[in-house]
Amino acid sequence: MRLREWDPGLAPEAELRLWLDAYNEALTADLPHDPLWGMTSLRGYLSVTMPGQRRFSWIVEEDDTGGGTAPLLGVGTLLLLEGMGVIEIVVVPKARRQGVGRTLLAAAARRALREGIRQLGVEVIGGTTAVDFYEQHGFRWAYVEMRSLLDLRTVDWDHLRDMADGVVTGYYVEYHQGGLPESILNAYAEAKEQRRLTPPGDLELRPSSYSADRLRSSIATLRARGLHPHIVLAVHESTGWVAGLTEVVVPAQHPTRADQYDTIVRPEFNGLGLGRALKARMLLELRDAEPQLREVQTWHATENEQLQQVNDELGFRADHEWREYDADADELTKLLSDVPT
Numbered sequence: 001m002r003l004r005e006w007d008p009g010l011a012p013e014a015e016l017r018l019w020l021d022a023y024n025e026a027l028t029a030d031l032p033h034d035p036l037w038g039m040t041s042l043r044g045y046l047s048v049t050m051p052g053q054r055r056f057s058w059i060v061e062e063d064d065t066g067g068g069t070a071p072l073l074g075v076g077t078l079l080l081l082e083g084m085g086v087i088e089i090v091v092v093p094k095a096r097r098q099g100v101g102r103t104l105l106a107a108a109a110r111r112a113l114r115e116g117i118r119q120l121g122v123e124v125i126g127g128t129t130a131v132d133f134y135e136q137h138g139f140r141w142a143y144v145e146m147r148s149l150l151d152l153r154t155v156d157w158d159h160l161r162d163m164a165d166g167v168v169t170g171y172y173v174e175y176h177q178g179g180l181p182e183s184i185l186n187a188y189a190e191a192k193e194q195r196r197l198t199p200p201g202d203l204e205l206r207p208s209s210y211s212a213d214r215l216r217s218s219i220a221t222l223r224a225r226g227l228h229p230h231i232v233l234a235v236h237e238s239t240g241w242v243a244g245l246t247e248v249v250v251p252a253q254h255p256t257r258a259d260q261y262d263t264i265v266r267p268e269f270n271g272l273g274l275g276r277a278l279k280a281r282m283l284l285e286l287r288d289a290e291p292q293l294r295e296v297q298t299w300h301a302t303e304n305e306q307l308q309q310v311n312d313e314l315g316f317r318a319d320h321e322w323r324e325y326d327a328d329a330d331e332l333t334k335l336l337s338d339v340p341t
Contacts (some may be wrong), residue, residue: 001073001296006059009047014040019059021266022072022092029093030122031320034257041226043254046077048224051217054115058107060100076104078111082138085329087122089130099339101133105332106339112329120329123332126321127232139325143301146308148316150296155283155315163279163280163313166273167234171243173278175285176231179219184242185212188233189243194266226252229261230289232282244274246282250290258286260298263307276310281315 007018017039023037049055056078062070073095080085081251089104112120122139124130135141167173180188193210222229233245265275286293299322300307 001097001100001103002061002063003107004059004061005107006057006075007047008057011043015059015153016046018070018072019046019075022075023090025092026090030125030130035254038254040255042329044103045225045227045253048221049079050214050221052082054194056080056108056111058104060095060103073098074100074104076108078108080112080117083117083311084119084121085115085117087120088175089122096129102137102336102339106341109329109332109336110341113333118329120332122325122327124186124323124325126323131323134237134325134327137178137327138331139327141337142326143324145299145301145322145324146318147297147299147320147322149319150283150298150311150314150316152283152287152296153295157284157287160280160283160314164284166276166277166280168272170237171234171272171274173232173281175281176233177225177285177289178229180215180231184233184235187235187240187242188212188245189215191233191245191264191266192262194264195262222249228252228290230258230282232278232285233267234278236269241298243266243269244278246275247283248249248286248296250286250293250322255290255292256294256297258290258293260296275307276313279310279314 006015008019011019012046020037027034027036046057049054058076060074062073067225072092073102074089074091076087076089079088085108087105087108089101089108091100091104109120112118121142122134124134124143142171154322174184189210189212192215196210219229227249228251230248230250231245234241234243235241244263244265246263248258249261250258263275265272283296286296296316297319298311298316300311302321
């Protein structure tokens with residue numbers, strides 16, 4: 001077993017395929033009904049970050065071939081956000097409980113400390129061996145949410161159209177594919193700011209954008225990573241404010257399943273059914289724009305009954321628990337001091 005720091009932006013194509021094989025092998029074991037990933041835009045997905053962020057990657061090989069041809073036992077990344085390092089570790093089933101995960105975790109924790117980062121976060125799929133792994137290494141359970149799936153083959157499209165038409169007078173709805181026009185960026189950023197003012201309680205393991213400049217960078221980053229954005233928003237006619245919005249991204253790596261990102265309604269416009277109408281409109285747009293889509297996945301806090309009700313009406317069904325854990329990098333490094341550097 002050999003640990004090697006790895007740059008996916010410069011790695012040979014053969015090594016990217018080995019990464020993909022390892023990732024899909026682990027995915028099949030942990031989420032057997034999820035679509036496998038492909039090579040399309042994989043290099044960009046693994047290497048491109050937002051301005052000001054950095055990502056470090058490692059691989060664990062079966063033996064010291066040096067040629068990048070041996071199957072991988074595990075892969076790991078550390079993404080440095082503002083004040084936090086986000087860890088992702090994937091170990092193939094046959095190599096679990098053999099020290100591969102500990103080796104990758106130690107590398108990430110040590111790098112975080114060297115970069116001046118103390119707080120570490122990780123997202124864990126409930127019911128998998130990763131739960132015990134992180135808890136045994138001192139990670140504290142901080143947040144839980146539920147993933148829900150919508151099978152587009154089961155959608156009642158007439159009912160969905162009625163829901164989408166339920167926007168009250170005084171608002172108009174816009175759909176944007178691939179990005180946003182300059183004219184709406186500032187108003188859109190102000191609406192996104194509501195999430196920071198009323199945080200849902202999670203660890204903020206994904207970057208967010210609350211300014212026009214950050215939104216431009218975010219959209220460019222999504223595209224460079226092979227993630228195609230779709231945005232539906234409602235504008236309050238008398239003020240020009242973006243009253244509500246919903247975002248979905250279709251990844252080139254698994255284009256049959258889309259990822260729901262933020263759905264936000266400004267507090268001034270709560271109680272008007274905007275969130276439900278915008279999400280319904282989004283699904284109608286996706287049916288035409290992305291005909292290969294089979295499913296949409298979304299995540300929400302388990303205590304958010306209002307959003308759960310909206311998702312239920314749209315046809316989403318609860319699928320799997322997702323957990324967020326955090327840990328102190330210094331404490332973790334001490335715990336893993338027996339792992340060779």
